[in-house]
Amino acid sequence: MGAPGPATRLLPPLVLALAGVARGTFTVVAWPRVAVVAFGGSVTVNCSRSACPGGDNATLGLETPLPATPGAGGLRWQSFRLHNVSRWSPGPVTCTGRCGDTEANASTGVLVYQLPGGGELEPVPPVAVGDSRNVTCRVREVAPLRNLTVTLRRGTETLRTESFGDAEGSASVAVSHPLTVTRGDHGQHVTCHAELSLRPHGPLFARAAVPVTLSVFALPEPPQLRVPAVLEAGTVTAASCRITGAFPAGDVRVTAALDREPLNVTAAVAGDTVTASTELSPRSPGPRELSCTAAVATAARTARRQLHVYRFPVPTLQLSPAPVAAGGEVTVTCRSGATEPPAARLQLRDANGGVLAEGPPPRLQLRLPARRDDDGREFRCRASLAVGDTVLTKDADARLAVLYLPEIPASGCPARRTWLRGTLAALSCRATGNPAPTVTCGRRGVPVATTEPEPVTRSRAGTYVCNATNALGTRSRRVTVRVESRNNGTQHGATQHGGTHNGGIRESGTRGSGTHNGGTHHGDTHDGDTQHGDTHDGGTQKGGTRDGGTHNGEVTLHGDTLDGGTHDGDTLHGGTHDGDNHYGGTHEVGTSDSDTHHGEVTHDGGTHDGGTHDGGTHDGGTRGRVVTRADGGRYVCRATNRHGVAVRSVLVTVEYRPSLGERGCPERRRWLEGTPAELGCAATGNPPPRVTCAKLGEPGNATGPGDPRDPPRATANVTRAHAGTYRCRATNAHGSAVRNVTVAVEYGPAGVTVRVLPSANVSRGGGFTVECGAEGLPVPTYSWALPPAPNLRLAADNRSVTVTGATAANRGVYTCTASNRHGRRAGSVVVRDRDRHRHRHRGLRDPPGAAVTGTGTGTSIGTGTATGAEGFGIRLAQP
Numbered sequence: 001m002g003a004p005g006p007a008t009r010l011l012p013p014l015v016l017a018l019a020g021v022a023r024g025t026f027t028v029v030a031w032p033r034v035a036v037v038a039f040g041g042s043v044t045v046n047c048s049r050s051a052c053p054g055g056d057n058a059t060l061g062l063e064t065p066l067p068a069t070p071g072a073g074g075l076r077w078q079s080f081r082l083h084n085v086s087r088w089s090p091g092p093v094t095c096t097g098r099c100g101d102t103e104a105n106a107s108t109g110v111l112v113y114q115l116p117g118g119g120e121l122e123p124v125p126p127v128a129v130g131d132s133r134n135v136t137c138r139v140r141e142v143a144p145l146r147n148l149t150v151t152l153r154r155g156t157e158t159l160r161t162e163s164f165g166d167a168e169g170s171a172s173v174a175v176s177h178p179l180t181v182t183r184g185d186h187g188q189h190v191t192c193h194a195e196l197s198l199r200p201h202g203p204l205f206a207r208a209a210v211p212v213t214l215s216v217f218a219l220p221e222p223p224q225l226r227v228p229a230v231l232e233a234g235t236v237t238a239a240s241c242r243i244t245g246a247f248p249a250g251d252v253r254v255t256a257a258l259d260r261e262p263l264n265v266t267a268a269v270a271g272d273t274v275t276a277s278t279e280l281s282p283r284s285p286g287p288r289e290l291s292c293t294a295a296v297a298t299a300a301r302t303a304r305r306q307l308h309v310y311r312f313p314v315p316t317l318q319l320s321p322a323p324v325a326a327g328g329e330v331t332v333t334c335r336s337g338a339t340e341p342p343a344a345r346l347q348l349r350d351a352n353g354g355v356l357a358e359g360p361p362p363r364l365q366l367r368l369p370a371r372r373d374d375d376g377r378e379f380r381c382r383a384s385l386a387v388g389d390t391v392l393t394k395d396a397d398a399r400l401a402v403l404y405l406p407e408i409p410a411s412g413c414p415a416r417r418t419w420l421r422g423t424l425a426a427l428s429c430r431a432t433g434n435p436a437p438t439v440t441c442g443r444r445g446v447p448v449a450t451t452e453p454e455p456v457t458r459s460r461a462g463t464y465v466c467n468a469t470n471a472l473g474t475r476s477r478r479v480t481v482r483v484e485s486r487n488n489g490t491q492h493g494a495t496q497h498g499g500t501h502n503g504g505i506r507e508s509g510t511r512g513s514g515t516h517n518g519g520t521h522h523g524d525t526h527d528g529d530t531q532h533g534d535t536h537d538g539g540t541q542k543g544g545t546r547d548g549g550t551h552n553g554e555v556t557l558h559g560d561t562l563d564g565g566t567h568d569g570d571t572l573h574g575g576t577h578d579g580d581n582h583y584g585g586t587h588e589v590g591t592s593d594s595d596t597h598h599g600e601v602t603h604d605g606g607t608h609d610g611g612t613h614d615g616g617t618h619d620g621g622t623r624g625r626v627v628t629r630a631d632g633g634r635y636v637c638r639a640t641n642r643h644g645v646a647v648r649s650v651l652v653t654v655e656y657r658p659s660l661g662e663r664g665c666p667e668r669r670r671w672l673e674g675t676p677a678e679l680g681c682a683a684t685g686n687p688p689p690r691v692t693c694a695k696l697g698e699p700g701n702a703t704g705p706g707d708p709r710d711p712p713r714a715t716a717n718v719t720r721a722h723a724g725t726y727r728c729r730a731t732n733a734h735g736s737a738v739r740n741v742t743v744a745v746e747y748g749p750a751g752v753t754v755r756v757l758p759s760a761n762v763s764r765g766g767g768f769t770v771e772c773g774a775e776g777l778p779v780p781t782y783s784w785a786l787p788p789a790p791n792l793r794l795a796a797d798n799r800s801v802t803v804t805g806a807t808a809a810n811r812g813v814y815t816c817t818a819s820n821r822h823g824r825r826a827g828s829v830v831v832r833d834r835d836r837h838r839h840r841h842r843g844l845r846d847p848p849g850a851a852v853t854g855t856g857t858g859t860s861i862g863t864g865t866a867t868g869a870e871g872f873g874i875r876l877a878q879p
Contacts, residue, residue, distance in 0.1 A: 026050055028060070028097035030106035035093065036202035037085045039114045039143065039170070047095030048077035049104070063094040066110075088112050088143060088169045111201060114170045116142040119150070119192040119209030126215040126297035127181045129247060135159065136176040137192030137209055143170035150175045151193045154185070154214075179214075183247055186216035217297035218247035222812055223254075224785050225292050225305045230387045233285045233311045233340075241265075241276040241292035241303070244813075249274050253295045259288050282309045285340035305788045310387045313337035315346065315396045317381035323401035323434075324370040325472075330400060332356075334364040334381035344385045351378035375402035375434050389794060406433035406468035408477040413466055415478060421485045424453035425460075429477065431468035441466040441479070458483050629656045629686070658685035658730035660739040665728060667740060671718045672822065673747035683730035683737065693728040693741070720745050748823030749776040754816050756829060767804040770829060772816035780818035787812035787831075 027050045037043035045062065052058035062068055062080040066087065071079035082093065092107040122136040135152060142148050145167040152159040152175060160177040175192070179185075192209035227239035239256075246252045249269045254276040256263040267276045274294070282288055288309050293302040315336040324330045334348045339361070346364045348357040357364045361383070368374075381396040412430030419425045428450050431437045441450050443464045450466075461483040467476050632654040639646040664682030671677040683689045723745040730737045752774045774780050782798040789809040793802045803810050815828040 026052060026058070026097065026099040026102045026104050028095050028104040028106045030093070030095040030108040032108060032201070034109040034111055034201040035082070036111045036113065036198055037082070039088070039112050040084060040086050042081055042083050043085065043110070044071060044079050044081050045093050045095070045108050046077060046079045047097070047106070049097040049099075051076070052099035052102075058097060058099040061096045063096055063105075064090070066090050066093070068093075082110070085110065085112055111198065112143070113147070113196065113198060113202070114141060114143040115205050116140065116148070116194045116196060116207050118207045119194045121190060121192050121209045121212045124179075124190065124212050124214060126217055127185075128297075128299065129181060129183055129216055129218040132178050132180045134176045135179050135190050135212070136174055137194075138172065138174045139194045139207075140172040141170045142173070142194070142196060143167075145171050145173070147197050148173070149195045149197070151195075152177050153191045153193070154179070155188050159190075181214065181216045183216060183218070185214050186248060188214045190214060215297060216247070217251070217299060218245060219243075219252075219294065219296050219299040219301055220245045222301040222787065223292045223294045223303040224813060224815070225290060225303045225788070226785055227280070227290060227305060227307065229305075230308045230310060230390050230392070231280060231282055231288075233282055233309050236279050236281045239278050239280050239290065241278075241294070243274040243276075243294045243301075245272055246274055246294065246296055247272060248296070251296050254292065255295075256290070256292045258282065258290050280307075282307075285309045285311045303788060308387050310385065310392070311338070311340040312344070312383070312385050312392055312394060313339070314394050315381045315383040317379060317396040317398040319379070319398050319400055323403050326370055326372045326402050326404040328370045330368055330370045332366045332368065332379055332398075334396075336361040336363075336381075336383045338362075339383075339385050341385075341387065344383050347382045347384070349380040349382060351380075370400070370402050372402055372404045374400055375404070376400070389796075401434065403434050403472060405472045406431050406437035406470050406475045408439075408466065408468050408475055413477050413479065416480050416482070418482045418484060419456040419460070421456050421458065421483055423456050425456050426450060426453040427464060427466075427479065427481070429466045429468070429479070431475070433468060433470045433472070435470045435472075437468040437470040437475075439466060439468050456483055458485075627654060629654045653686070655686045655734060657735035658683045658689035658732050658737040660691075660728060660730050660737045665739050665741065667742060669741060669743050671722060671743060671745050673718055673720060673745055675718055677718050677722070679726060679728075679741070679743065681728040681730070681739065681741070685730060685732045685734070685737075687732050689730040689732040689736075691728060691730045693726045696725045696727055696740075718745060720747060744777070746777045746822060747775075749774045749780045749818035749820060749825040751775045752816065752818050752825045752827035754814065754827040754829045756831070765805050767802065768806060769800050769802045770814045770816075770831075771800045772818070772827065773799065774818035774825065774827075776818060776820050776822070778820045780820045783817045783819065785813075785815040785817070787814075 029048045031046045031048070035043045035045055045068075047060045047062060049058055049060055058076075060073075060078045062070075062078075064080075064082065066085060067083045068080045069083065071081050073079060080093075090110050090112065092109050094105050094107045096103065096105045117140040120138045120140070122138070124133055124135060127133050135154075137150060137152055139148065139150055145164045149161065149163050150173065151161045159179070160175060162175045164173060179190075189211040190213075191211045194207045194209075196205040196207075198204070221244055224242045224244070225239070226242065228237060231237050241254060241256060243252060243254070249272050252267070252269075252274045254265055254267050254274060256265050256276065256278050258280060263278045263280070265276045265278050267274055276292065280290070286309055288307045289304055290307055291302055291304045293300055295301075313336065315334060318333045318335070320331045320333065321328070322330075332348060334346050334357070336344055336346055344361050346359055346361055347355050348364050348366055349355055356379075357366050364381075377400045379398050379400065381398075382393055383395075384391055384393045386392075408429060408431045412432075417425075417427075427441050427448055429439050429441060431439050439450065441448055441464050443462055448464065454460075461481055464479045464481065465476055466479055467474050632652055635650045635652060637648045637650070660681060660683050664684070669677075669679075679693050681691050681693065683691050723743055726741045726743060728739050728741055752772070754770060754772050757769045757771060770786075772782055772784075774782075784794065784798070784801060786792065786801060787810060789803070789807070791803055791805050791807070791810070793804070794800075795802070801814065811831045813828050813830050815826055817824055817826040
């Protein structure tokens with residue numbers, strides 16, 4: 001039912017009817033119709049009359065129970081002042097007039113009011129998001145109550161408007177409204193307006209209470225402490241405290257303490273997450289407790305973590321004496337200082353990780369003979385310390401220095417060398433020794449340069465002495481240098497290139513008078529002589545057959561017959577020195593007239609005389625041997641008699657089948673997912689082979705240089721599908737070679753799953769296990785961020801957390817982070833006390849037999865971040 005209108009609320013019906021009463025033609029009027037006066041105040045009422053027919057002897061008076069005094073007046077009107085109106089319902093005031101025997105009257109209503117003393121809003125304490133609070137406004141001692149309206153507002157929103165019934169005198173009222181807050185209510189103003197309306201006879205009075213500002217907060221989860229479980233005394237370790245879902249995040253106060261000693265904290269806000277960072281620098285070892293407290297408004301939550309502080313000095317490794325002379329003895333000592341806890345072990349290891357000695361601190365010692373081959377040998381002293389479930393290690397390394405005399409190996413300093421006049425050459429020698437030796441070379445006491453190549457002249461031929469010197473002494477080596485000159489004779493029709501297949505037969509040739517088999521010297525003229533079918537001194541020159549290969553640097557010319565003489569084949573070793581292939585060099589083999597030359601063999605600069613090579617004597621006959629790829633090169637053949645010299649040059653190319661080796665085609669490769677990689681193999685062979693690779697089990701994927709088929713040799717994004725075994729084949733005209741290549745694709749952690757076991761109910765005080773799993777190569781390692789509690793136990797491989805005797809302290813976020821050298825991923829599961837949450841809202845107590853139940857699956861978010869994710873809850877019974 002609506003509030004009564006102002007006119008009907010002011011005066012009773014009787015008063016409204018008394019606007020004026022007249023008898024005959026004599027009338028009286030009262031004004032105002034309603035006199036409005038504050039309680040205890042004064043008000044004026046005017047009375048007026050009409051003309052009196054019987055003359056001017058009319059009178060005016062006022063009938064009222066209130067104190068009244070006449071005021072100003074006139075011929076036909078009179079005013080009356082009502083004083084100290086202290087009655088809430090004084091009734092009407094009546095103006096009375098008399099004209100002779102005629103009497104007339106008129107009444108005025110009196111409305112007494114009292115202004116409200118002002119609205120007053122009761123303070124609203126901070127409210128948690130989702131909770132309800134009553135907003136109450138009080139208005140004290142107001143009258144008439146029927147004319148009062150009270151309005152409650154939140155911002156511009158009207159929450160409640162209330163009117164009141166009639167009451168005797170003044171009264172106090174209270175208006176309340178229940179308010180359920182959200183985050184959007186934070187900082188909103190609640191106002192109260194009181195209005196006393198005396199219209200249409202009086203004014204409208206309004207009063208407003210001092211506004212109340214709402215403070216809304218949320219702190220749904222306890223802080224998450226991130227700090228290593230073990231700390232080293234005397235070092236600085238970073239720790240962080242993360243609060244998620246707090247509101248307002250900027251108002252969260254974070255404090256941290258280590259064994260109740262306050263720590264300096266720096267807080268950063270991102271959205272609804274507050275991360276506080278601090279540094280820990282414990283000075284003494286032993287168990288410590290780290291706590292972090294987050295507070296906002298009236299809520300506060302604390303997380304605690306038990307830490308192990310240890311003392312673990314770095315071990316030392318000493319070699320004595322250092323350095324040590326070859327043939328002496330060296331003592332290797334591994335030492336470690338006192339640790340806390342006192343559970344360290346020492347190991348003395350070699351460079352390959354092999355354990356040479358092991359035992360407890362403070363010292364391990366090992367005596368070893370010092371050999372030349374031990375120079376540069378590495379040793380490692382490893383100390384290990386078990387702290388809780390963590391094993392810590394620290395290493396110290398040392399390298400052994402063995403002193404020994406210089407050595408000049410033949411591979412670094414060949415004793416015989418052949419230089420070609422007009423080229424550039426340096427007399428270089430390499431020597432070994434410790435300390436590193438200095439090498440100098442000289443001839444007849446005059447030093448020569450050994451680094452920069454210089455022009456070769458005949459004067460540089462001779463014997464040199466090279467000395468390698470260090471602090472322990474000097475070693476010497478003689479080097480004989482032979483300088484050869486190019487022949488200026490004319491070569492007509494000489495064959496310049498010959499091809500030989502590796503593994504074929506190389507034939508030696510015979511040369512006599514008249515015929516030149518093999519077509520190598522057709523019409524050659526030297527010093528005016530013709531060597532095609534001509535006879536010299538009754539001799540016959542037979543066409544010779546000569547191969548152009550090189551076998552370990554050898555050139556063989558067997559059984560050439562000239563001027564009736566027999567020349568056993570000269571064999572020249574010198575195209576290759578100690579395994580260095582000599583390609584493009586010049587090998588000379590000569591014959592001279594009227595003499596018999598037994599095979600001259602030059603090898604590594606030395607000369608060996610003998611008539612037999614490869615176990616046989618070659619006198620004017622033809623023989624062959626197996627050709628190798630080292631036989632390739634340029635050969636110079638020189639024929640000499642009393643009429644002059646003939647020279648011919650031949651370039652021999654050796655062809656051979658392909659080969660795939662470990663160096664050019666490693667059989668095991670590791671690729672990283674998402675990065676470019678090339679499945680290429682380098683093969684040897686002549687002609688150069690074509691290489692194709694195909695993944696086993698996937699026909700049609702063979703690829704080679706320039707081959708457009710998939711998969712390509714290089715891919716912009718390696719995937720795990722590329723892992724497997726590939727078969728690479730190198731092919732040329734002489735055959736093929738096959739090699740299998742195994743490709744392993746490494747990738748960062750992926751598919752992180754977090755689940756809670758068992759899924760069936762567990763009775764109060766029972767247990768549950770949170771398991772974590774992830775894919776990755778290398779196999780990931782695991783770490784946890786979880787609510788601190790004394791009944792937690794981590795598995796040896798850190799993949800699971802087991803809780804026994806579950807209590808309310810075990811609820812919270814369990815975050816598992818999987819890591820390997822390619823990144824990190826995390827997954828979380830939320831363990832909630834569902835029964836407690838439900839009963840708190842319903843006002844119920846925990847039912848008997850409440851149990852720990854539920855399973856959950858976390859989701860991995862990002863690389864390198866431990867990020868929480870939504871999960872299924874676990875109800876924990878209250879202890």
